[in-house]
Amino acid sequence: MTEWQRVPGYVSHRDGPEMPTVTIEAERIREACEHVRDELGFDMCVDVVATDYLGWGDKGVSGYIGTASGRDLMHPMTQGLQALPGLKPKRFSLSYHLLALRQGAPRARLQCWVDEGEHVPSVVSVWPTCDWHEREQYDLMGIVFDGHPNLERLLMPDDWEGHPLRKDYPIGGEPVRFSDEE
Amino acid sequence: MSATATPPTTRRWPVVADGQYEGSRIPSRIPTVLDVPADLRDSEDVLRVNFGPNHPSTHGVLRLIVDLHGEEVVGVSAVIGYLHTGFEKSMESKTYWKCVTFPERIDYVGYQNNELVFVLAVEQLLELEVPTKANWMRMLLCELNRIHSHLVFLGTSALELGAISMFWYCFRERETILDLFELVTGQRMHTRYFQVGGLAEDIPRGFFPECRKFVEWMPRALDDYRGILDRNEIWLERTRGIGVLSAQDAIALGQTGPNLRASGVDWDLRRDEPYLHYDQVDFQVPVYPNGDVYDRYRVRAVDRRRPQGRAAAARGAPYLDGDPHPPLQARHRGVPRARGRDLRRRRVAARRVGLLPRLGRRAQAVARPLPGTVVRRARGDGDLPGERARRRPDRRRRLPRRRDGGHRPVSTFYDEVQEIRGRYPEGTLSAVLPALRLAQERHGWLSRQAIEETAEALEVTPAYCYSVASFYDMFHLEAVGRHTIEVCTNVCCGLVNAQGVLEAFERGRLRDTDDRRGRPPLPAVGDPGRRAGDPRGATQ
Numbered sequence: 001m002t003e004w005q006r007v008p009g010y011v012s013h014r015d016g017p018e019m020p021t022v023t024i025e026a027e028r029i030r031e032a033c034e035h036v037r038d039e040l041g042f043d044m045c046v047d048v049v050a051t052d053y054l055g056w057g058d059k060g061v062s063g064y065i066g067t068a069s070g071r072d073l074m075h076p077m078t079q080g081l082q083a084l085p086g087l088k089p090k091r092f093s094l095s096y097h098l099l100a101l102r103q104g105a106p107r108a109r110l111q112c113w114v115d116e117g118e119h120v121p122s123v124v125s126v127w128p129t130c131d132w133h134e135r136e137q138y139d140l141m142g143i144v145f146d147g148h149p150n151l152e153r154l155l156m157p158d159d160w161e162g163h164p165l166r167k168d169y170p171i172g173g174e175p176v177r178f179s180d181e182e
Numbered sequence: 183m184s185a186t187a188t189p190p191t192t193r194r195w196p197v198v199a200d201g202q203y204e205g206s207r208i209p210s211r212i213p214t215v216l217d218v219p220a221d222l223r224d225s226e227d228v229l230r231v232n233f234g235p236n237h238p239s240t241h242g243v244l245r246l247i248v249d250l251h252g253e254e255v256v257g258v259s260a261v262i263g264y265l266h267t268g269f270e271k272s273m274e275s276k277t278y279w280k281c282v283t284f285p286e287r288i289d290y291v292g293y294q295n296n297e298l299v300f301v302l303a304v305e306q307l308l309e310l311e312v313p314t315k316a317n318w319m320r321m322l323l324c325e326l327n328r329i330h331s332h333l334v335f336l337g338t339s340a341l342e343l344g345a346i347s348m349f350w351y352c353f354r355e356r357e358t359i360l361d362l363f364e365l366v367t368g369q370r371m372h373t374r375y376f377q378v379g380g381l382a383e384d385i386p387r388g389f390f391p392e393c394r395k396f397v398e399w400m401p402r403a404l405d406d407y408r409g410i411l412d413r414n415e416i417w418l419e420r421t422r423g424i425g426v427l428s429a430q431d432a433i434a435l436g437q438t439g440p441n442l443r444a445s446g447v448d449w450d451l452r453r454d455e456p457y458l459h460y461d462q463v464d465f466q467v468p469v470y471p472n473g474d475v476y477d478r479y480r481v482r483a484v485d486r487r488r489p490q491g492r493a494a495a496a497r498g499a500p501y502l503d504g505d506p507h508p509p510l511q512a513r514h515r516g517v518p519r520a521r522g523r524d525l526r527r528r529r530v531a532a533r534r535v536g537l538l539p540r541l542g543r544r545a546q547a548v549a550r551p552l553p554g555t556v557v558r559r560a561r562g563d564g565d566l567p568g569e570r571a572r573r574r575p576d577r578r579r580r581l582p583r584r585r586d587g588g589h590r591p592v593s594t595f596y597d598e599v600q601e602i603r604g605r606y607p608e609g610t611l612s613a614v615l616p617a618l619r620l621a622q623e624r625h626g627w628l629s630r631q632a633i634e635e636t637a638e639a640l641e642v643t644p645a646y647c648y649s650v651a652s653f654y655d656m657f658h659l660e661a662v663g664r665h666t667i668e669v670c671t672n673v674c675c676g677l678v679n680a681q682g683v684l685e686a687f688e689r690g691r692l693r694d695t696d697d698r699r700g701r702p703p704l705p706a707v708g709d710p711g712r713r714a715g716d717p718r719g720a721t722q
Contacts, residue, residue: 017306043433101433101447105455128213129436140270150212155263164271171275 003040007032019097019107026094026112030121030147033096033110037126042098042108045123048133049095050141053088054167089113092143094120114143122148140165206431213435218249218257227251235264278304278378286372291334293372294320294327301376302457314459316380321458322393323366323375329400330359332482339479340411343420348410355403358396365389404483411479421476428473444481445473595624599639613640614650618657627658 004013004020009028014021024032036042090113098108114120122145123130134145135154142163145151153160162169209216222228234245243265249257269288273281285300286293298320305312337352360370366389367373367382375382411417427437432445442449450467452460470477599617606612617640621632628651637644651657655668669675669684 044436046436101449124213127436128208128434131213150215153263155266157263164268169271171271 006039007035016109019109021095021109021111024110024112026114026118026120028121029094029096029110029112030123030126033123033126036098036108036110040108041100041102042106043101044099045127045129045133046097046099046107047095048123048130048137049097050137050143050165051093051095052091052141052165052167053093054091056088090115090118092116092141094137094143096123116142119144119146121146122151124148139163142166206434207426207428208431208434212259215259216257218251222251222256225251228256235261282377283372283374286374290371291331292327294323294376295331297374297376298324298458301378304378310379312380317458319381319385320376321460321463323363323373324458326359326362326393326396330356333359335482336407336479340417344416345410345414348407351403351406351410355396355400358399362389362393362396365392408483418476421479422474423472424475425478426472426474432473440481441478443467443469444477446471595621595635596639599636603640611642611646614642614647615654618647618651622657627661629661 002013004010004022007022007024008031009025010032011023011025013023033045092114094112094114096110098110100106112120120143122134124134124145124147131148131150132154134148135150135152137143138145138148138151139153139156140163152158156164211217218228229250231248231250232245233248235242243262245261245264247259247261248255269284273284276284282297282300285296289296333352333356337349337356340348340352363373364370365386367375369375427435427441427445429446432442432447437445439451446469448467448469451457453465453467468481470480598620599613602616602620603613614636617636618628618633621636622628625632633647633651634644637647640647652659667687669680669687671680671684
């Protein structure tokens with residue numbers, strides 16, 4: 001049993017080249033954050049990042065490590081057909097990048113998955129710095145954080161419609177002010 | 183400077199220092215908003231004022247909504263996003279190759295550090311190994327960029343606290359750094375010099391002597407700054423004990439870098455999580471305990487005092503200076519050299535992410551250290567610019583080198599003018615100057631016939647060509663010798679007997695070996711003293 005399995009809401013974890021990724025149930029993310037801060041010493045939250053996986057897995061890709069026939073170039077002697085990427089549990093992933101200011105500077109990524117319309121508990125009470133991080137994710141990705149004291153748009157104007165970093169938000173699709181097309 | 187890699191000493195774990203105040207100063211309800219106190223909330227004396235985004239000291243990027251009670255600020259909240267331009271969204275639709283230009287523009291005083299981060303990330307994705315020389319050079323440039331960034335901080339913040347002279351001193355050194363960048367990359371800002379897999383071009387000759395000069399000079403410049411600021415009552419009054427942030431609060435608010443170190447947290451990414459070759463450089467990390475503006479200034483000032491840049495230069499010298507030959511990156515752009523199968527693997531891998539043109543149509547993208555000039559060419563398919571050629575003017579020739587390096591078939595004057603015209607938008611007269619220069623190069627001077635020939639090739643009237651040629655002193659409308667000697671007679675040169683030099687020429691006592699005719703006096707460009715005293719300096 002690793003230290004990660006004691007984290008509340010633990011689902012799975014995977015060791016990456018730069019830091020481990022620990023998947024947590026979305027409803028229990030605040031408890032999990034409190035646990036890793038107090039028990040495991042991750043005293044700094046570096047970033048909160050949401051990623052939109054809309055359309056992921058619809059199209060076969062061989063990825064940058066593959067050929068058109070599906071051979072994995074990083075693993076010689078493999079052969080196969082072009083593969084569909086593994087499906088993600090839900091549309092959005094939400095990652096909390098954590099850093100412990102101690103010997104060895106360990107980092108960790110807590111991750112949870114949400115679909116559109118699902119809410120996530122806010123962790124502002126755990127790390128005050130998450131105030132603006134969560135507002136940014138709400139603004140650009142449209143993820144709603146329950147219990148956030150001041151969930152408003154951070155970067156876009158207050159009257160903006162839509163969430164620009166979503167994959168279904170077109171680039172260049174916004175009206176240009178003071179142009180004839182408006 | 184120690185020549186061997188020594189582990190950093192005097193390390194304190196845990197990192198937290200003495201607190202400057204009890205408890206936390208982070209507002210409780212909303213961490214980033216200071217609410218008006220309850221007893222004042224309904225008071226009519228509280229005035230809400232908008233500060234920015236167009237206030238001169240917020241530079242158009244920050245708006246503060248301030249609640250004033252008399253002259254006291256009792257509530258404040260920040261509105262940001264005025265400079266948000268959606269780089270992340272733009273980058274989604276570009277190949278990794280093209281994305282390199284975006285991160286630099288996110289921070290226009292720390293462009294190389296930002297570029298580095300993105301490039302390192304892509305290299306990690308591609309599992310690329312970068313040549314040692316490139317890594318040392320990246321480190322050197324990043325440290326210069328850091329000094330540049332701190333200079334902008336110090337100059338502008340002192341400016342806004344009323345010390346305008348600091349601004350000029352800081353920008354004097356900043357200018358030198360920008361010159362160094364220009365020397366290496368051709369650009370002063372947003373250099374786009376780091377490349378996935380290495381550097382865009384080899385390091386030009388002459389960079390290291392210039393860089394050393396700067397590194398030697400910088401500590402003395404710093405003494406200047408500290409002489410101005412350290413005992414300046416206004417500066418001290420406005421920075422000491424202002425904007426205090428305790429270590430615990432700084433960590434909770436996710437502060438990094440110098441701000442963290444000014445709050446007494448002994449933390450430096452370069453030492454504690456080294457990237458590039460920072461683990462091979464011995465340097466000290468300045469930490470100050472007070473957490474006020476003054477300490478944030480001191481951290482940066484001492485940061486520059488501790489010569490990381492010099493350390494990097496010294497340690498990297500064998501990799502950078504000694505061996506001019508190792509390629510900065512392999513033949514195929516974006517991918518370092520590897521052997522045999524490995525190379526092919528990586529090349530294909532890189533193409534997949536848009537780093538390379540298609541294999542069938544590839545051409546060289548080589549950073550090749552030639553004397554005085556670096557030529558890089560690449561030809562790609564529709565996704566990349568059709569042809570990309572970059573050249574540095576050779577110091578010995580004023581005229582731009584031709585793309586083919588001078589080995590061109592003999593062509594007529596008319597054809598060459600057409601080629602010149604092709605470089606400029608149609609319907610403009612931009613080609614007149616280069617065409618006239620070409621004509622002069624061919625004939626030695628601009629005779630009536632030469633001007634008519636040029637006008638015919640350009641499809642303009644000879645009178646127009648004549649009017650242009652007669653405006654500039656560099657065009658000779660009468661026969662001249664092979665070398666032209668210009669004598670500057672402005673005030674500075676006049677003081678050192680320019681008139682005498684001119685008269686000596688006119689009397690024929692000083693003469694070139696060629697037959698020559700007199701030229702009217704001409705003001706010197708840039709360096710009057712040298713030109714007047716030394717006629718050789720004035721040849722063109």
